[in-house]
Amino acid sequence: MMSVAVLECVNLKKYYGHVRALDDVSFTIEGSELLAVIGPSGSGKTTLLRSVAGFVRLDSGRIYLHGQDITDLAPEKRDVAMVFQNYALWPHMTVFENIAYGLKIKRIDKAKIREKVEWALKFLGLEGLADRKPSQLSGGQQQRVALARAIVVEPKLLLLDEPLSNLDAKIRLRIRFELKALQQKLGIPTLYVTHDQEEALSIADRVIIIHNGKILQVGTPEEIYRNPSNLFVADFVGVNTIIKVPVKNGVAKIGNVEKRIPNQQKIATVVIRADEVILSTNKNVESGPEDLVLTGVIRGRLYLGSKYRYEMEVDGVNEPVFINHGSDVETGTEVKVVVPKGSYFIF
Numbered sequence: 001m002m003s004v005a006v007l008e009c010v011n012l013k014k015y016y017g018h019v020r021a022l023d024d025v026s027f028t029i030e031g032s033e034l035l036a037v038i039g040p041s042g043s044g045k046t047t048l049l050r051s052v053a054g055f056v057r058l059d060s061g062r063i064y065l066h067g068q069d070i071t072d073l074a075p076e077k078r079d080v081a082m083v084f085q086n087y088a089l090w091p092h093m094t095v096f097e098n099i100a101y102g103l104k105i106k107r108i109d110k111a112k113i114r115e116k117v118e119w120a121l122k123f124l125g126l127e128g129l130a131d132r133k134p135s136q137l138s139g140g141q142q143q144r145v146a147l148a149r150a151i152v153v154e155p156k157l158l159l160l161d162e163p164l165s166n167l168d169a170k171i172r173l174r175i176r177f178e179l180k181a182l183q184q185k186l187g188i189p190t191l192y193v194t195h196d197q198e199e200a201l202s203i204a205d206r207v208i209i210i211h212n213g214k215i216l217q218v219g220t221p222e223e224i225y226r227n228p229s230n231l232f233v234a235d236f237v238g239v240n241t242i243i244k245v246p247v248k249n250g251v252a253k254i255g256n257v258e259k260r261i262p263n264q265q266k267i268a269t270v271v272i273r274a275d276e277v278i279l280s281t282n283k284n285v286e287s288g289p290e291d292l293v294l295t296g297v298i299r300g301r302l303y304l305g306s307k308y309r310y311e312m313e314v315d316g317v318n319e320p321v322f323i324n325h326g327s328d329v330e331t332g333t334e335v336k337v338v339v340p341k342g343s344y345f346i347f
């Protein structure tokens with residue numbers, strides 16, 4: 001028997017005038033995976049999430065949840081729950097009432113509602129806060145109430161719209177892990193939208209990269225990080241330095257590496273993961289056959305706490321190359337940089 005995807009989006013299109021917010025978007029969510037959608041501002045992430053939730057009317061395309069066509073169903077009939085970026089808690093209701101709201105609309109009996117809300121409060125570590133109003137909670141607590149309200153109705157799919165973006169950097173990191181653990185514990189399939197590539201790569205089972213309403217790449221975080229399909233993806237998912245090199249007779253050359261470039265392209269782009277290089281003052285530092293080796297002089301440096309950021313003048317390259325490394329090297333020093341295979345890309 002063929003298994004049916006939890007969510008299947010087929011050729012979704014949504015135009016606002018000439019802006020293509022969704023330009024033929026197709027993907028699936030399988031099992032209980034967490035699928036993150038990342039892309040820069042205006043790329044169509046929110047439009048995609050809101051389409052699945054039922055708040056956006058598509059121009060064309062179909063959405064299936066467990067095989068059922070939900071494209072034309074009202075949001076409340078879809079068996080999906082969404083957590084909004086600003087949490088959208090009702091300010092006049094207590095935490096308990098906020099969480100109970102969705103169950104109340106479903107006309108579930110009072111005793112059952114109490115039981116379920118108490119379970120959700122406990123599950124999210126919100127015991128003792130049931131009688132507070134949202135204004136009496138921290139950002140992190142509000143976020144957990146919003147999550148409790150979403151999961152208590154046992155939706156078939158959870159939709160999260162930048163759920164961590166209102167939290168400060170420190171608790172954001174902690175809650176990132178909590179959220180992942182929670183999602184796994186519940187086993188609830190989740191579509192997660194964020195503009196934060198690091199957040200997506202660290203918690204998602206698979207990632208979709210979207211730009212100008214189009215999917216550029218879908219894959220596991222490792223696949224996307226290690227094999228970005230194009231320059232945009234490579235730049236978006238890493239701390240990189242980008243160098244333009246001329247193409248001569250169909251060949252781009254940088255350091256010891258030459259790459260054949262098709263289609264009469266005049267300029268090739270080299271992307272180097274700035275954090276993954278080996279910097280050495282030893283001219284004989286070892287390198288593998290497919291590593292990129294650059295020689296040059298350090299021209300500037302910034303102390304970043306756990307490492308330095310160096311500006312390097314590389315032999316044969318006309319623009320500065322930026323790399324990060326832990327060792328302390330004076331400006332003016334001649335150095336050799338080894339960029340391991342897989343830490344550089346030529347497009």
Ligand SMILES: Nc1ncnc2c1ncn2[C@@H]1O[C@H](COP(=O)(O)OP(=O)(O)OP(=O)(O)O)[C@@H](O)[C@H]1O
Pocket residue numbers: 016019020021039040041042043044045046047048195
């Ligand atoms: N109601 C609307 N009317 C007109 N244009 C819209 C509307 N909603 C979105 N757009 C446009 O559609 C494109 C995609 O917007 P969307 O909000 O989906 O992007 P996003 O990736 O979520 O961005 P952000 O990260 O900034 O929230 C943008 O160019 C946006 O200006």
